Amino acid sequence: MDKPILKESLRLLSSLGKISSRSMFGGFGVFIDDTMFALVVQDKLHLRSSEETINLFKEQGFEPYVYKKRGFPVVTKYFALPEECWNEPDSILLQAVIALDVAKKDKEKQKTAEPSRIKDLPNLRLATERMLKKAGINTVEELRSTGSVNAYKAIQQTHSSHVSDELLWSLEGAIKGTHWSVVSSETRCELRKQL
Incomplete structure (x- = not known):
């Protein structure tokens, strides 16, 4: 369905950098160097908007892409x-350059934004x-100052069932901002010793 417009979009936008596409939102996300800035869905090319460009897109008659999630409409930042x-x-290329710039800036903001809740840290739900919270650790700051070992011990004391070692690696990774699987075996041994 979207293949001809996808092919044409990729050809046109390839001058902006290393281009690729991935299946998403019922269509295809268009990426330059791992930054998604466009979407091809419903036989149309959609470009990412920002607070500055959204009114311009609306004035030009562009429509936002809307999809349903659990039966409710979700309006995206991508305009057809x-x-x-x-x-x-x-x-199109001029507007795509602006959309790519917007997407890159948004991506940078997300990287530097501090998680406000514990569940937003890597590995944690x-x-x-x-x-x-049941163990008395309510904020990201409290988790960081408590440390993974003490947080793990606090959970063991307040949790009725067995708590796996994987939770310890997850807490350590969350504090360091990495996935638990990259916590080195040396660090794991050191954490076990501290327990």
């Missing part, structure tokens, strides 16, 4: 280019956050 835009590929 009308068919007549394809008569002026240079105009809402269930882990609840376990930590």
